Amino acid sequence: MRTDAMLTAYKTIVVREIRRFTRIWPQTLLPPAVTMTLYFIIFGNLIGSRIGAMGGFDYMSFIVPGLIMMSVITSSYANVVSSFFSMKFQRSIEELLVSPVPNWIILAGYVTGGMSRGLGIGLIVTLLSLGFTQLSIHHLPMVILTVFLTSALFSLGGFINAMLATKFDDISIVPTFVLTPLTYLGGVFYSIDMLPGFWQGVSMINPILYMVNAFRYGILGVSDVNPYVALGMILMFIAILSAISLRMLARGKGIRH
Amino acid sequence: MTNALEIEGLVKTYGDGFQALKGIDLHVAEGDFFALLGPNGAGKSTTLGVVCSLVNKSAGKVRVFGSDIDTHLSDAKLNLGVVPQEFNFNQFEKVFDIVTTQAGYYGIPLKKASQSAEKYLRQLGLWDKRDTPARMLSGGMKRRLMIARALVHEPKLLILDEPTAGVDIELRRSMWTFLEQMNRQGTTIILTTHYLEEAEALCRNIAIIDHGRILKNTSKRALLQQLNLETFVLDTEEPLSEAPLLEGFATSLDDEGALVVDVEKGQSLNGVFIQLEAHNIRVVSMRTKANRLEELFIRMVEDNNTGAAREGDAA
Numbered sequence: 001m002r003t004d005a006m007l008t009a010y011k012t013i014v015v016r017e018i019r020r021f022t023r024i025w026p027q028t029l030l031p032p033a034v035t036m037t038l039y040f041i042i043f044g045n046l047i048g049s050r051i052g053a054m055g056g057f058d059y060m061s062f063i064v065p066g067l068i069m070m071s072v073i074t075s076s077y078a079n080v081v082s083s084f085f086s087m088k089f090q091r092s093i094e095e096l097l098v099s100p101v102p103n104w105i106i107l108a109g110y111v112t113g114g115m116s117r118g119l120g121i122g123l124i125v126t127l128l129s130l131g132f133t134q135l136s137i138h139h140l141p142m143v144i145l146t147v148f149l150t151s152a153l154f155s156l157g158g159f160i161n162a163m164l165a166t167k168f169d170d171i172s173i174v175p176t177f178v179l180t181p182l183t184y185l186g187g188v189f190y191s192i193d194m195l196p197g198f199w200q201g202v203s204m205i206n207p208i209l210y211m212v213n214a215f216r217y218g219i220l221g222v223s224d225v226n227p228y229v230a231l232g233m234i235l236m237f238i239a240i241l242s243a244i245s246l247r248m249l250a251r252g253k254g255i256r257h
Numbered sequence: 258m259t260n261a262l263e264i265e266g267l268v269k270t271y272g273d274g275f276q277a278l279k280g281i282d283l284h285v286a287e288g289d290f291f292a293l294l295g296p297n298g299a300g301k302s303t304t305l306g307v308v309c310s311l312v313n314k315s316a317g318k319v320r321v322f323g324s325d326i327d328t329h330l331s332d333a334k335l336n337l338g339v340v341p342q343e344f345n346f347n348q349f350e351k352v353f354d355i356v357t358t359q360a361g362y363y364g365i366p367l368k369k370a371s372q373s374a375e376k377y378l379r380q381l382g383l384w385d386k387r388d389t390p391a392r393m394l395s396g397g398m399k400r401r402l403m404i405a406r407a408l409v410h411e412p413k414l415l416i417l418d419e420p421t422a423g424v425d426i427e428l429r430r431s432m433w434t435f436l437e438q439m440n441r442q443g444t445t446i447i448l449t450t451h452y453l454e455e456a457e458a459l460c461r462n463i464a465i466i467d468h469g470r471i472l473k474n475t476s477k478r479a480l481l482q483q484l485n486l487e488t489f490v491l492d493t494e495e496p497l498s499e500a501p502l503l504e505g506f507a508t509s510l511d512d513e514g515a516l517v518v519d520v521e522k523g524q525s526l527n528g529v530f531i532q533l534e535a536h537n538i539r540v541v542s543m544r545t546k547a548n549r550l551e552e553l554f555i556r557m558v559e560d561n562n563t564g565a566a567r568e569g570d571a572a
Binding site: 001002004005006008009011012013015016019023086087090091092094095096097098099100101102252256257 | 271303306309310311312313330331332334335337339341343344345346347348349354358359361362363364365366406
């Protein structure tokens, strides 16, 4: 396939993905906006005012970066896992399989689609947060790099989940039993300095902790971990998950007989 | 002349050990209208699935217009259009979007894709439905949508797996006309079908597959010449309660009570009428049973099954 043809195929997949999640915006764009607004009101305003400062900032300012990152992670993951699995379920994935689109373009297209939704939600949540607190950016490149790479990473995670899933239950197991606990325990609502030594150690093996803290560093300038180590970890995970995804596509895992 | 499709020694063994294809050899010439016939589970869809990259082969070679799918898969796919047996589009997307998106997967820019989509949606009578979500279409319209989608990148080889399944007679005839027109314009067509009159009406060459093996691969004319039996349907003045015994001819009544008579090569139809006259049976009209290919097909598959059973006994 020629380069310009590959670019057209890539754009086609991305446009189709964006068209899908904007068509069903009450399911994809509205819920995180409502949920995050409730977080801001309940945890930030009502409970936060009694908690006081955390990491040198008022509680609302402290949780905003974590909540933005949480919405980016869940939306990026959810977009790819539900879209790709639906294509498998309806067999419309065959439209792609019979076409000459290379596997890496298919993967790039879906990841970009997931990132579009994840980053779109991140922007919506950021704008909503401005109604509750003032955001100042401490390190803009770190903010941009962290949010883009994290969105890409969880889009890849959603892709692998969709490839392995054989029924709809399979696409909700990871978000419910893995992603949500890791996100809640990933320092969104607290600094791990508050935890006893043992649980601080346990928290350090949670990859989401690094992403939340790297992003928080970019916005507030405070972090429980070295943000550059966090970036390195995200890049390493992206490389690993990309290799796994491409291998699965090449073997036709779950999509070819 | 270049072959549109060359299959050599194609084997497919599924994970559970079931061997769906046991060494298929098949050549389809460019410009041909070719039918792959066989009973359910014979291996038709698996064969086409391998050609279209929906099924991983276990062994063998497949070339589409000379491009080996092992080494030049992208080139092979560019020449292929596929209409599968099951509806496999996103039911929530609009008709026009489904077709243009497929063109995009082949690297066709949106402007050109839109022109091509309009051309085929108009030809297949779907242009008025272009903004309708696919789930709102009737079964026949969904089949035509899959044909438009398969043609949008102007493939040289069109593969149709049961294209007219569940389609009413009028629509089936209009689809036949469309496919014949595509074939006349140079598109090579391979179809599988359960409607043998479809293969008889459309195709020039036919392969019969059963139990993962090609039983016959020849021209339709050569195949039909093997048929040394012709069946006639006779409408009688008075309804018959049972088929009369006619010496030298096999007789039966069809579902509508018409008399069905098998006449072998060399036999005279006069013999039938003389004997019917003796039974005081008056014939008011007569026609040949249209589907000659069906007779051959059933006989070949039955012979193959008998052979397979014998092999099983011997084992």
